[in-house]
Amino acid sequence: MAHQTLKYGLWLLVVTLAIAQMANAGDPNILSDFILPPNVTDVDGTFFTFTGFQALANSKNTTTFKVTKASMVEFPALNGQSVSYAALQYPVGSANPPHTHPRSAELLLVMVGSLEVGFVDTTNKLYTRTLYAGDMFVFPKGLVHYQYNTNAQDSIPTLAFSAFGSVNAGTVSLPATLFATGIDDTILATSFKTDVETVQKLKAGLAPKP
Known part of the structure; x- marks a missing residue:
């Protein structure tokens, strides 16, 4: 009886520690109001201002899908704040290919136009929706998702x-990760139940333009 009680107690402890670890899996907490870059001791309001989205106001001739990030790399004041933004522009017929963000959920707000969006959960169920200006959609953390502009009018x-909810959510693009990182053609052909020639065509299409 004592042995069973000890065994149950150890199992409960392991589960509790695992849940605590999951809850703390985001950006670490900081012990100051904000974090300054190395060798910087004095800043003013300019340090906490990001102007990288100003160019979007006159950017109406985008011909390919474009992402403008405001992560810790582009906006150092975000360091330690567990937040970041991205502006996304989708010409008609363009897509943000299937991808994941390993370190954060994504909350998307459509400002102009419309988008078809979707994500796939861990049971392979697809959730889709057409969004219009003013609509928001959440992509759960780590799940494969996409956006596509079908508004031909x-x-x-x-x-x-x-x-x-992270200063660096990370992006894992499935097409690029699978077909532009050197994974063996035979492995990919076997995995996708196709032939090596088809895999090589996909790789050629995703190769960087000269």
């Missing part, structure tokens, strides 16, 4: 903003 690119 509007020549103005769709504009959306995404918020993340």
Whole structure:
């Protein structure tokens, strides 16, 4: 009886520690109001200001899908704050290919135009929705998702903003990760139940342009 009680207690402890670890899996807490870059001791309001989205106001001729990030790399004041943004522009017929963000959920707000969006959960169920200006959609952390502009009646690119609960959410693009990183052709052909020639065509299409 004592042995069973000890065994149950150890199991409960392991589960409790695992849950605590999951709860703390985001950006670490900081012990100061904010974090300054190395060798910087004095800043003013300019340090806490990001102007990288100003160019979007006159950017109506985008011909390919474009992401403008405001993560810790572009906006150092975000260091330690567990938040970041991205502005996304989608010309008609363009897509943000299937991808994941390993370190954060994504909250997307459509500002101009419309988007078809979707994500796939761990049971392989697909959730889709058509979003219009003013609509928001959340992509759960780590799940594969995409966005696609199908609005052929509007020549103005769709504009959306995404918020993340991390200064560096990370992006894993499935097409690029699978077909542009040197994974053996035979392995990919076997995995996708196709032939090596098809895999090589996919790799050629994703190769960087000269």
